[in-house]
Structure formats: C-alpha cells, structure tokens
Amino acid sequence: MLKQLNSIRYMYIRSHLYGLILNIFILLAVLLSIHVWxxxxxxxxGAILFFILSYLIVGFFMSIYAGFKSSGDMKQRFDYISTMITQLSRGEFSSRIYFNENDEVASLGDELNELGEKLQQQKESLLKLADEKAELARSAHKAATIEERQRLARDLHDAVSQQLFALTMMAQATGKVFDKNPDKAKKQLEEITQMALQAQTEMRALLLHLRPVHLSGEPLTEGVSSLIEELKQKCPLHFDVQMEEMDEISRTTEEQLFRVVQEALSNILRHANATEVKVNLTHSKDEMFLHISDDGAGFDPDEKKSNKASYGLKSMKERCEEIGGVFTIRSREGEGTHIDIRVPIAVQSKEESK
Structure with a gap:
C-alpha cells in the first residue's frame, strides 16, 4: 500500500492537492482582507466559509482527476524504461526504446539504447574472446602434453635407462667372475641391488607424474591422503601427515596445490634419499598454509646442480604464483629440505562447484 502511494501517479495527484491547498490559503487571505478593509x-x-468549502470540494476532485490524467503518459514512459532495463538485465541487449517527446525522459531512453548497443558489442567481444581462449587452452594443453612427454622421455633416458644398462653390464661381469672371485661377485651383487632399488625409486617418481592432475571431485585433503597412502605401500618412507579440513577454497586452488604436492613428493623420491616426510596443511581466516619437509640429503638452493631439480622447483613456484600464493624453500646439504606455501583463501564459486 505504501509502495503504491509512492508511485509516480500518486506523486502527481499529491502535487495537485498541494497546489489546491496553497490556492485555498491565498483565496482565504484575499477574502478576509476584503471583508476587513x-x-x-x-x-x-458565512459566505466566505461556504465559498472556501465549495472550492475545496470541487478542487479536490479536480486535482485527483487532473493528477491521474497528467501522470498517465509519464507513467507509461517510465514503464517502457523499466521494461527496457529488465530486458537488458536478462541479456536481451538488442532491445530498443523510442519516444516522440524531446525531454529528459527521452534523453534517458536514448542513453539506455546506447548502453544496450555497448553491451551487445561487449557480449560479442566476450564470445569471441571465449572462443580464442578455448583455442589457446587446447593449444596450451597440447604443448604441455608434448613437453611433459619429452621431459619424461629425457628422464627415462637419463636415469632409468642408463641404470638398467649399467645393471646389465654389471650382471654380465658378475656372471663372469662368480666362479673365480666369489667375494668380488658378492660385492657386485650388492651394488646391483642398490642400483635396482634406485631405478625402482626413479620409476615410481616418474609414474607419480602420470597420475591425473585433477582431483576428480575429491577435496584436496582426500586427494593428498590417497596419494600418500599409495606411496606408503610402495616406498620405504615414513609419512607424518596433518591436514585440516577446508571447505571454502576454490577448485583451481585445490588442483594447483595437489600438483605441487605431487611434484614435491616426486623430487623427494628421486633426489632426497630421505626416510621421513612431513606434510602439514593448516589455515587461518584468510590464508592457508602448506608445509612439506624431508630429512634427506638437502641441497644449496642458490646452486642449480640439476636441471631436473630446477625444473621441478620452478614448476611448483609458478603454480603457487598462479593462485596468488607465496612459495618459499629452505634447504642445506645434509639437513633436508623445507617447503612453505602461503595461499589466500578464495571462496569456491557456484560455477566451479558444479
């Protein structure tokens, strides 16, 4: 009811009633002045009272009628504008509105038409950009796949392939000296065992990269837990895992952090020669913290001794920066490696959760 009384039609009626009251006061003042002077x-x-009451009654109905009639055209034009705004909000940017009058309301309609044209142009530009982005994403995915295959091929050739070749040569040499020098053969068999274990570790680290990058709908904590449980069954490592449940981080953040954990564990398997690995995931109101450490051989971060290690660290740092995080690594030879990641919490959107 109050909303209706605030409509433009009632505003016109009230303005006419205000004018009527003002006229009554003016007429009353004039008539009283004439009567006194x-x-x-x-x-x-009595005649003054009768005239004022008659004028008030007739003027009241005339004000209502005049306000109702004079506001009809204005209300209709505002209804057109309201319909235009509703259509624009629904994405119907081709809608247009035209007025024959040349006043402020008509200027407002022209501005809405210009807004619709600009929104239509932006919509077309966004559709074009979306197509280009999709094409770039396909190209980037293809290039990344090729690069990852080439890297895995290099790693297999540089590590596992050479180790298998060395194992073959040592096995052949051991077979030749087994009868002549059993002690030397036994020592070579121990070396062969160590090299086989190292090749097995290298292979497991490489297979870790072949796991799915996406979490397949799982939360980050469950994905990391599954990964670590799998490694526990295959590797002689002790894992100390402490992770807090988090329901307000975006899927993109979860997937990137999961890939970082994969890369970090792969580096530990291949280069650290560690016996214990710690993974801690905590969060505050605005940030989440991921800590990964090992008690392995460690290294000097300022000296890039291995292209493979350098590639892994660079990849982890880039993934953290993509989600607005900060990547910090601390390591010294013989004292293990510590990785600390701080990432702002981005609330998961409805589109991402679908």
Whole structure:
C-alpha cells in the first residue's frame, strides 16, 4: 500500500492537492482582507466559509482527476524504461526504446539504447574472446602434453635407462667372475641391488607424474591422503601427515596445490634419499598454509646442480604464483629440505562447484 502511494501517479495527484491547498490559503487571505478593509454587505463570514468549502470540494476532485490524467503518459514512459532495463538485465541487449517527446525522459531512453548497443558489442567481444581462449587452452594443453612427454622421455633416458644398462653390464661381469672371485661377485651383487632399488625409486617418481592432475571431485585433503597412502605401500618412507579440513577454497586452488604436492613428493623420491616426510596443511581466516619437509640429503638452493631439480622447483613456484600464493624453500646439504606455501583463501564459486 505504501509502495503504491509512492508511485509516480500518486506523486502527481499529491502535487495537485498541494497546489489546491496553497490556492485555498491565498483565496482565504484575499477574502478576509476584503471583508476587513471594505466590509461589503455581500461578503459575510458565512459566505466566505461556504465559498472556501465549495472550492475545496470541487478542487479536490479536480486535482485527483487532473493528477491521474497528467501522470498517465509519464507513467507509461517510465514503464517502457523499466521494461527496457529488465530486458537488458536478462541479456536481451538488442532491445530498443523510442519516444516522440524531446525531454529528459527521452534523453534517458536514448542513453539506455546506447548502453544496450555497448553491451551487445561487449557480449560479442566476450564470445569471441571465449572462443580464442578455448583455442589457446587446447593449444596450451597440447604443448604441455608434448613437453611433459619429452621431459619424461629425457628422464627415462637419463636415469632409468642408463641404470638398467649399467645393471646389465654389471650382471654380465658378475656372471663372469662368480666362479673365480666369489667375494668380488658378492660385492657386485650388492651394488646391483642398490642400483635396482634406485631405478625402482626413479620409476615410481616418474609414474607419480602420470597420475591425473585433477582431483576428480575429491577435496584436496582426500586427494593428498590417497596419494600418500599409495606411496606408503610402495616406498620405504615414513609419512607424518596433518591436514585440516577446508571447505571454502576454490577448485583451481585445490588442483594447483595437489600438483605441487605431487611434484614435491616426486623430487623427494628421486633426489632426497630421505626416510621421513612431513606434510602439514593448516589455515587461518584468510590464508592457508602448506608445509612439506624431508630429512634427506638437502641441497644449496642458490646452486642449480640439476636441471631436473630446477625444473621441478620452478614448476611448483609458478603454480603457487598462479593462485596468488607465496612459495618459499629452505634447504642445506645434509639437513633436508623445507617447503612453505602461503595461499589466500578464495571462496569456491557456484560455477566451479558444479
């Protein structure tokens, strides 16, 4: 009810009623002045009261009628504008509105038409950009796949392939000296065992990269837990895992952090020669913290001794920066490696959760 009384039609009616009241006061003042100054016989107090009441009654109905009629055109034009805004909000940017009058309302309609044209142009530009982005994403995915295959091929050739070749040569040599020098053969068999274990570790680290990058709908904590449980069954490592449940991080953040954990564990398997690995995931109101450490051989971060290690660290740092995080690594030879990641919490959107 109050909303209707605040509509433009009632505003016109009220303005006419205000004008009526103002006119009544002016007429009353004039009639009373004439009565006091000139005292005409025909202008008695009763006649003044009768005239004012008659004027008030007739003027009241005339004000309502005039306000209703005069506001009809304006209300209709505002209804057109409201419909235009509703259509624009629904994405119907081709809608247009035109007025024959040349006033402020018509100027407002022209501005809405210009807004619709600009929104239509932006929509077309966004569609074009979306197509280009999709094409770039496909190209980037293809290039990344090729690069990852080439890297895995290099790693297999540089590590596992050479170790298998060395194992073959040592096995052949051991077979030749087994009868002549059993002690030397036994020592070579121990070396062969160590090299086989190292090749096995290298292979497991490489297979870790072949796991799915995406979490397949799983939360980050469950994905990391599954990964570590799998490694526990295959590797002689002790894992100390402490992770807090988090429901407000975006899927993109979860996937990137999962890939970082994969890369970090792969580096530990291949280069650290560690016996214990710690993974801690905590969060505050605005940030989440991921800590990964090992008690392995460690290294000097300022000296890039291995292209493979350098590639892994660079990849982890880039993934953290993509989600607005900060990547910090601390390591010394013989004292293990510590990785600390701080990432702002981005609330998961409805589109991402679908």
């Amino acid at each position: 000139f005292e005409p016989s025909w202008l008695s107090p």
